[in-house]
Amino acid sequence: MSRLSERAERTPPSGIRRFFEIAEEMDDVVSLGVGEPDFSAPWPARKAAIDALERGQTSYTSNRGRRDLREAIEAHVTRYGHEYDADEEILVTTGVSEAMDLAMRALVDPGDVVAVAEPAYISYGPDASFAGGEVLRVPTRAEDEFRLTYDALERAGAERADLLVLCYPNNPTGAVMDASGFAEVATFAREHDLFVLSDEVYAALTYEGEHDSIATQPGMRERTVVFNGFSKAYAMTGLRLGYAMGPPEVIDGMNRIHQYTMLSAPTTAQAAALEALHSCDDAVVDMREQYDRRRRFVLSRFREMGLECFEARGAFYVFPSVPGDDERFAEELLREAEVAVVPGRVFGDGGEGHVRVSYARSLPELREATNRIEDFLAEHR
Amino acid sequence: MDDERRRVLDLLCEDARYTAEDVARQLDLTPEDVEAHVEALENAGVVRGYTAVVDWAALDDGIVEAKVELNVELDRETGYEDISRRIAKFPEVTAFQLVSGDYDFALEVRADTMNAVSRFVSEEIAPIPEVTQTVTHYVMETYKDDGIEFDDGETDDRLSYSP
Ligand SMILES: Cc1ncc(COP(=O)(O)O)c(C=O)c1O
Numbered sequence: 001m002s003r004l005s006e007r008a009e010r011t012p013p014s015g016i017r018r019f020f021e022i023a024e025e026m027d028d029v030v031s032l033g034v035g036e037p038d039f040s041a042p043w044p045a046r047k048a049a050i051d052a053l054e055r056g057q058t059s060y061t062s063n064r065g066r067r068d069l070r071e072a073i074e075a076h077v078t079r080y081g082h083e084y085d086a087d088e089e090i091l092v093t094t095g096v097s098e099a100m101d102l103a104m105r106a107l108v109d110p111g112d113v114v115a116v117a118e119p120a121y122i123s124y125g126p127d128a129s130f131a132g133g134e135v136l137r138v139p140t141r142a143e144d145e146f147r148l149t150y151d152a153l154e155r156a157g158a159e160r161a162d163l164l165v166l167c168y169p170n171n172p173t174g175a176v177m178d179a180s181g182f183a184e185v186a187t188f189a190r191e192h193d194l195f196v197l198s199d200e201v202y203a204a205l206t207y208e209g210e211h212d213s214i215a216t217q218p219g220m221r222e223r224t225v226v227f228n229g230f231s232k233a234y235a236m237t238g239l240r241l242g243y244a245m246g247p248p249e250v251i252d253g254m255n256r257i258h259q260y261t262m263l264s265a266p267t268t269a270q271a272a273a274l275e276a277l278h279s280c281d282d283a284v285v286d287m288r289e290q291y292d293r294r295r296r297f298v299l300s301r302f303r304e305m306g307l308e309c310f311e312a313r314g315a316f317y318v319f320p321s322v323p324g325d326d327e328r329f330a331e332e333l334l335r336e337a338e339v340a341v342v343p344g345r346v347f348g349d350g351g352e353g354h355v356r357v358s359y360a361r362s363l364p365e366l367r368e369a370t371n372r373i374e375d376f377l378a379e380h381r
Numbered sequence: 382m383d384d385e386r387r388r389v390l391d392l393l394c395e396d397a398r399y400t401a402e403d404v405a406r407q408l409d410l411t412p413e414d415v416e417a418h419v420e421a422l423e424n425a426g427v428v429r430g431y432t433a434v435v436d437w438a439a440l441d442d443g444i445v446e447a448k449v450e451l452n453v454e455l456d457r458e459t460g461y462e463d464i465s466r467r468i469a470k471f472p473e474v475t476a477f478q479l480v481s482g483d484y485d486f487a488l489e490v491r492a493d494t495m496n497a498v499s500r501f502v503s504e505e506i507a508p509i510p511e512v513t514q515t516v517t518h519y520v521m522e523t524y525k526d527d528g529i530e531f532d533d534g535e536t537d538d539r540l541s542y543s544p
Binding site for chain 2 (some may be wrong): 014016017020023024029031033034035037038040041121123171261293296297301302340346363364367374
């Protein structure tokens with residue numbers, strides 16, 4: 001008999017593990033499989049972390065996070081139309097990862113149904129299961145450019161759900177949604193009394209147009225938790241800092257769990273994050289412009305190769321459809337052309353037949369990788 | 382300058398070896414548009430040439446670089462222009478600018494040996510009648526040139542796959 005809990009036993013290894021092991025054995029791989037920025041955190045943020053250490057700031061902070069940081073977050077998110085109170089409605093966490101887990105544990109009772117708009121970042125399903133929830137997959141479709149629609153929710157039977165998780169700009173598709181799209185989803189959520197978890201960690205990486213949030217739809221603020229963080233926008237994945245914003249009683253419930261499981265988010269990272277919010281807007285704009293140029297480069301290369309690929313306008317991913325089975329495609333591409341991409345099915349329903357291509361890579365690397373993909377496709381036609 | 386042309390210029394400064402196609406793909410233009418912008422930039426004398434950014438210290442042949450400060454005294458017949466024309470012609474002089482501050486001209490000089498640099502300054506530059514003073518600084522180590530950091534100390538240690 002296993003020593004492990006049923007929960008641990010049930011938890012599958014991540015779908016990219018196998019690919020990672022193959023790639024480890026090879027030496028000339030150009031990886032477009034990365035889910036994090038290729039930049040380092042802006043220097044002022046790094047400097048603030050160093051200064052904090054030099055001054056001996058190595059204690060816990062308050063459970064909810066430093067107050068000045070929460071105030072800076074309160075001010076920062078007004079650019080997206082969010083209004084949250086630093087004292088009662090914002091919780092600083094160890095990444096969006098922790099915040100998502102807390103929200104599930106604070107909102108899901110055993111047997112509750114958690115609808116997840118897929119393809120999606122891989123943690124939502126497991127987080128829901130850990131909390132005892134039942135996952136209901138809501139596939140989005142290439143022909144809708146992977147936006148969540150009223151129809152998609154209806155088709156999946158999401159009216160029986162208690163919670164809905166969505167993420168725009170989306171990992172893995174790069175899809176974004178605008179106010180009119182969210183209006184539909186909000187209607188469904190109000191009609192069927194769904195609470196919404198909106199992962200907006202890629203908000204700052206929106207190209208052509210402004211980031212929009214479902215939480216700003218009428219009647220949605222009180223039934224939504226918004227997640228954001230520093231990993232993607234400020235290239236701070238390793239510092240592990242994020243935050244959740246929502247109604248006071250939900251944030252309070254999350255904080256009650258957080259105080260036992262985490263106590264407080266990393267202190268050094270909070271110093272870096274505060275500085276990032278104070279002085280790194282320009283650095284973010286600069287990174288966004290570089291991503292945008294790479295995005296256009298990759299999209300036009302795929303178009304030239306005849307790979308069908310909708311025009312992703314967010315995050316740093318594009319999601320082309322590939323000939324045949326996506327997992328086989330990704331494996332052969334890795335073994336033969338030494339280019340790493342992630343099979344779409346790893347991200348759930350609606351992802352099959354596609355691969356996730358990350359353009360968080362320098363242009364020379366993207367040029368090399370796309371040339372290899374072009375040759376690979378020519379050989380397999 | 383129009384915005385589009387400026388963006389083409391920015392990309393050429395980032396990497397002059399981008400093909401017209403590479404630039405076009407990044408800016409959503411056609412290669413023909415890009416070529417037209419580049420030609421216009423060249424014709425207008427904005428883009429004066431294309432060259433490699435070299436870490437001379439990495440070369441075994443030991444190229445020596447020096448910065449030379451130059452003071453001159455002008456008279457009624459000679460202006461900066463007259464002197465500059467003469468000095469710019471020397472192949473040893475790789476950059477040459479009139480600057481504000483304590484001295485008049487800033488030169489960059491490149492030669493095979495330290496000796497050759499000092500001979501060049503003392504035999505070709507110092508004797509020019511208007512030149513009153515030269516100060517030569519040998520380059521000991523280059524950390525960054527033309528926007529390129531020679532060792533930025535940052536490594537890409539990301540995993541090849543991450544969710
Ligand atoms: C959509 C999405 N949400 C959350 C995360 C995790 O973010 P954090 O580093 O803040 O835990 C990622 C990281 O890849 C992501 O892509």
